[in-house]
Amino acid sequence: MPEAKPDICVLASFSGEGGVERMLLNLVDAFARHHYRIDLLLIKSSSRHLVDVPPSVETQELGSRHTATSLLPLVRYLRRRQPARMLIAKDRAGRLAIRARALAGTNTRLVLRLGTNLSAALAGKHSFQRWLRQTPIRRLYPKLDHIIAVSEGVAQDTLRIAGLSPDKVSVVRNPVVTPRLIQLSQEAPPHPWLQNKSVPVVLGAGRLTVQKDFPTLLRAFAVFRDRHEARLIILGEGERRQELVSLARELGVESFISLPGFTPNPYAYMAHADLFVLSSRWEGSPNVLTEALALGVPVVATNCPSGPAEILRQGEVAPLVPIGDFQAMAAAMDAVRRSPPEGRLLREAVKDYEIETSAARYLEILGLHPIAEY
Secondary structure: OOOOOOOEEEEEEEOOOOHHHHHHHHHHHHHHHOOOOEEEEEEEEOOHHHHHOOOOOEEEEOOOOOHHHOHHHHHHHHHHHOOOEEEEEOHHHHHHHHHHHHHHOOOOEEEEEEOOOHHHHOOOOOHHHHHHHHHHHHHHHHHOOEEEEOOHHHHHHHHHHHOOOHHHEEEOOOOOEOHHHHHHHOOOOOOHHHOOOOOOEEEEEOOOOOOOOHHHHHHHHHHHHOOOOOEEEEEOOOOOHHHHHHHHHHHOOHHHEEEEEOOOOHHHHHHHOOEEEEOOOOOOOOHHHHHHHHOOOOEEEEOOOOOHHHHOHHHOOOOEEOOOOHHHHHHHHHHHHHOOOOHHHHHHOOHHHEHHHHHHHHHHHHOOOOOOOO
16 A cells, blocks of 8 residues: 655755744744644754654655765655655755655756855855855746745845746745743743842853854953943854854853853753844844744844844834944943843734744645644
8 A cells, every 4th residue: 555645845954943943943833733643754854853853744754865966866756655745945955855756757846945145144255155055046936936024134145146037936934933932931940040139140052153253242242241231142153253252262151151051951041041132144034033032022133134133023013233243232232231121022022933834834835724722
């Protein structure tokens, strides 16, 4: 007897504990709750988030470990499973799926989710490097059935680079606000600075990379601490850890910062922080910023492409500061600390990021409908 076809195949590379992985699992969980058959097809599977895959979801590994060597395994999967539709995360996987579908000869509907402002990410690259990334996008993206952009900024950037018709790109907010987020936020904070708190705590979170620009946050914190007694926790791992430790020592704030690394529950930290700061140089739609707002935590963010300005309504909800400007960031932190906004107003700002709203829109674009018994 032939095996049942999946209603949705989700193609992704899980190579860490970042926001993309969390958002995909939120979507997969929502799809499963609508009683759709899901294949989670993995190029890489080295993420601790995978322990949260719902039991009803069939997880399969392509066995290739890299996008560049995944073409033939994906062709074989498409011929064997014949999925009606595929949701793909990230640019390289999207281009892979386009080539694989052509070789497999299936009519699988391909929907690509894009979460990064590519122009901003490539801004510091050599012109030849930009050409290498952008040329295959212009050639292959028109063959996709649809593209989901996580913010208006990502959508406009994609339309410009790929030369697509606007009706092929939709903005769908990330499925950030979930019952699980709220539940996890109510757990006891695991850090001593957040237990029996005597000093205000500033929080940052993300991979310790150039993109997240935590050196600017450290410099802003050093200025902020001249005015307020405070501590700083930065959650996440990455290649810039030692650089941050050295900078903290140089700034004289080493004893007031903590780098706990990866945590499976950042929300317990977030819910008990006094201020959350996003210092990124570029984003697609920063989930950590949305999560902090959903928990009613005051925030400050850089006005980076793309996402923060959309989430914060051009600065109406919370301050936006120039990228890399630690003095402006410190001043904004000071202003928010002196006059924090109402938590209710912060939570209302991210209503469009609730899981039910986002998942329903994804299903619509995939050609499905929410099931009433959800």
